[in-house]
Amino acid sequence: MTSSDGGAAARRREQILDAAARVFAEKGYHEAGIADIATDLGIGHGTFYRYFENKKDIVGQAMDLAVRRIGQSVLEEEDPSSSNTLAEFHAQIERVYLRLFALQDRQPYLIRFLYRQATDPTRLGLALDGFLGYTEQLLRNGITKGFLRPDIDTEIAGQALVAIMFDVMRRSASAEMSAELRQRWMSTGTRMMLEGLQRR
Amino acid sequence: MTSSDGGAAARRREQILDAAARVFAEKGYHEAGIADIATDLGIGHGTFYRYFENKKDIVGQAMDLAVRRIGQSVLEEEDPSSSNTLAEFHAQIERVYLRLFALQDRQPYLIRFLYRQATDPTRLGLALDGFLGYTEQLLRNGITKGFLRPDIDTEIAGQALVAIMFDVMRRSASAEMSAELRQRWMSTGTRMMLEGLQRR
């Protein structure tokens, strides 16, 4: 196997994973057949089994890839300890939202796919928890830098943050979300979270 | 046709709905067969079709029932405009959590079932949005009574509240949640939401 061979095979593998995510997102795992994915790619469906063990294998790897993609294009470009002031923190949260929205515009099926695989609840949970570490780092940095309350339960707050963000993603995945609504989530929603709901 | 007769059919219907929710929660809609539900009840699978049109009919009605159950046992016992002070509000949110946890202890499969039906993403969304109205009422009452900030975007905040609460439910559905963690969500989590994350 020359290097070009391995690359070609790897590229084909990723093509199939992409098509799988797309098709699964559109029709759902059970409703989509292997043949649908093959047709979508214009290849024979037998070819599938040269790259993946079986249908379960494909969906699992597609999920992993989706989670990795989201992580790469959103979180990894944003150093969780870069903010030094509350304003910077606020801006950073907004940037994360912006990146999530941009990703959703580029690959609208990614999040849809992720949510449709909630068939096994643990699976989605594990995927979301992949982002939990990141949000906790964000919060701990704020505490260290002194612009977030020192008594924050970072585990609880981190989970809440992820829950909200992915609920936003879910909503904008099931129906096109207006730019205005996105803005409200980014600015108003974030400010609310920082300042709290109680009157002062 | 005594009153007990009419009740027998209705009781059988509910038994089947309950078993369906249980089985669907455990194995998932597609993985679970009608025969599984029938076996679970110790009845013939043909009996199923005397009470429900088909598999889709069952899952739809089971979802409706689940949503109704949650609504009845949790929200309907809690008047959304009963709180007059921040402390009362805080206590009310805690009571809602308590009721959700209690429901989950009584019927652990209810929430699992709900989440597994995310197969069609809109389906779960509609279910959750059924609770959105309630949370918005909670928030508007707080604003009217003067203990919540008057500039709250109740739509955004309401959705966030629902997102968090159901994420908690999801977590405690996939793995037993410790009493201590529940407590942290109820008190610390709620306090955080009211007071905000920023340092004062």
Next chain:
Amino acid sequence: MTSSDGGAAARRREQILDAAARVFAEKGYHEAGIADIATDLGIGHGTFYRYFENKKDIVGQAMDLAVRRIGQSVLEEEDPSSSNTLAEFHAQIERVYLRLFALQDRQPYLIRFLYRQATDPTRLGLALDGFLGYTEQLLRNGITKGFLRPDIDTEIAGQALVAIMFDVMRRSASAEMSAELRQRWMSTGTRMMLEGLQRR
């Protein structure tokens, strides 16, 4: 069992047979369910099995009854050796047609039912052959009386006669047959059969 009891049961039996023939004629044997017949009569479908062994039993008995009915109301009222001249013979054949048409108007489903049970080809054959003896008698009488050709192969001709008559019945059973077409079969068709197709 008093005489009134036996009569009531017999009456009920016949009601069911009639309803069965009607329903089988309309929907076909396999498409019609026992429940359809019961509903048609306004009785519980369990009652069926007090009068008949099973579905096959019912259809068999209904066929026998249908054949008997046709025989009674058509052929038995017409003495096969009553004609003494060709004109009387011609008139007799027309009367048989008229009686068949009248029966079909009274119970349109009878012939339809008979033909739909062709599922087993032998069954219909046996039913038709029940009329073969009658037509042979008709022909033999004509030969004896001297107005039909003495060299007629009565078996062949008798079968042909039955075939034509029941094809007419079949046609007028699948779609309403115009009075004019009926007339053509009765007079023109019969004349043709007597006089032959060849030019003289």
Next chain:
Amino acid sequence: MTSSDGGAAARRREQILDAAARVFAEKGYHEAGIADIATDLGIGHGTFYRYFENKKDIVGQAMDLAVRRIGQSVLEEEDPSSSNTLAEFHAQIERVYLRLFALQDRQPYLIRFLYRQATDPTRLGLALDGFLGYTEQLLRNGITKGFLRPDIDTEIAGQALVAIMFDVMRRSASAEMSAELRQRWMSTGTRMMLEGLQRR
């Protein structure tokens, strides 16, 4: 995609159609399962659905094929306007009988299959009417050539002819028909039809 490839699929299709006709003829449409046809061919029953939409599709196409086969091997080889004399006409009718008998010897199940589909009465009627046009041409040719009576009601007589011929087919399909009986139908039956039943 050589010519042999295209032929392989077509050949398999025809094999299945043939087996279906055979099995349906023997057991009847409803009594025969797809599995019976598959077993009869020694193929997996899933293979079926690569060539036919569903069971209804198969039976419909098999009927069309049966009608076409009969038409091809019997009627299409016999120009309906080839006879010029009564003797030639008589001989032509006999040839049609001979061809039908030969077809039945080659594929005994063809006619049985056709008759068993009488489940829907119109179905068989439509099939038979496909031959009506042919017999009417036969008769009109005889009138034109002057050896048949000019006042023949060709519609009536044509239908009668078809009815007789297919009744013969039906009889020889349900039970083996002796060579002698066949001969009687061909010669005596035909002569009778031409010369009429009345004495001269």
Next chain:
DNA sequence: TATGAATGAGCGTTCATTCAT
């Protein structure tokens, strides 16, 4: 005697997976 709730054998159909070409 009449009823209809319960039953399960049976069948049509799908589709992931295999393997000969």
Next chain:
DNA sequence: CATGAATGAACGCTCATTCAT
């Protein structure tokens, strides 16, 4: 390495039949 014809396990659903009331 790519293909797609063949396969059969699996499942949803129907309906004739039974039997407790």
